[in-house]
Amino acid sequence: MLMRLAAERATGALLRDQGTLYLVEGRVVHAESPAAPGIDVLLTVGGALPPQGWQEALSLAGTRNEVGQQLIDSGRVTAGELEVCHIGALFDAAFFVLGPASGPTRFRYGVAHWLGRVRPVAAEALERETRRRRALLDSVWPCPELDTSPVVARRPAPGQTVTGRQDALLRLADGIRTPTAIAWALGRPSFHTLIEVRRLAAAGLVEAPRAPELALPALPAPASVPDDCSEPDVALLRRVRDALEATL
Template sequence: MISLSRRLIALAEAGRTGALHVGGTPGGVVYLVAGRITHAESRGCPGIGERLVRCGRLSAAQWQAAYEAGHGARRVGHILLRDGHLGHHELASRVVATITAATHALLLGDDAPMRFVPGERHWFGTVAQADLGNLGPETARRLLARPAPRGPRSVRCRQPSPVPG
């Protein structure tokens, strides 16, 4: 079975657009546009909505309104920008942080089953993009900074709350 990191590299080099669904624990999805990661999510990590609400940048009501207005058209991020809730640079950095955390969690379970769905896009929309090569050093830094896990590999993300995305 091909590893997740090799599969992502192959998709990036081919300039693919779509979603790589990763099974196993914690599992999740990496979304690419023209070979660049535009979003990533994992059941083991808080999503962008939860991150924005938990840190106090948005109220739960503001997040819910943006989610409902933009979910169907895959424009939630653009709604947040349009309505002035966040500036582009701040939102982009928070999206990249979400991508980094989720990708890190998924790479820990590198031998999980995968399925690529061409053309599938994330409901948040494209606010920022990350190259896999730029996530590698951050992932390596996180792996080296934490104590070696005992027993099966574990992910150190908080359990997600019921806040969408």
């Protein structure tokens, strides 16, 4: 349907279970999804714009569908800052909107978004980028359950280090928040957070909480281990275990 609407140069809103794409003359000008922080969250929580500045622009220009231009004219953000943030939010939300859905797909002609036109994206480019992102996720760590499950941090293995961005994510991996909830809390795109969570899972640093396991019978005492035996690679053992469980 998206390709057909693009060929028709349609203007309006394409509605699916996971969000909405807004088109102007067949090109996508904005995307929204409950699974992805909006441009308002990326700008305000991310620190580029005070929350009161966003609310002011929304109040002054929301009904005219010119919030983006109002932010630029007021000097709150530069045109370049708005464009980069807008493109990031658009591709992020579209990744979820164009994902598998069980409900109907509808199009409402003539509907416009309150942000206004910033930088339209061709439907073909959006579809191509969505496919690339799905393949990228699976190449990092083929465990899609992590994308929608609460995640919990693991203790790093001896000598294992994390970046500052990863540390901020791990602090919120409390077994209650999903990757999407963590993205909202940090003011980051959801897809980038999914990628980071899968990388951390591949490194043995994050996992979905497990149900309590049944007690197992005691095993025989192991044979003695030589004193010069090297320390096991805990992160590697975790990755092997997770990969085996994923195939069962």
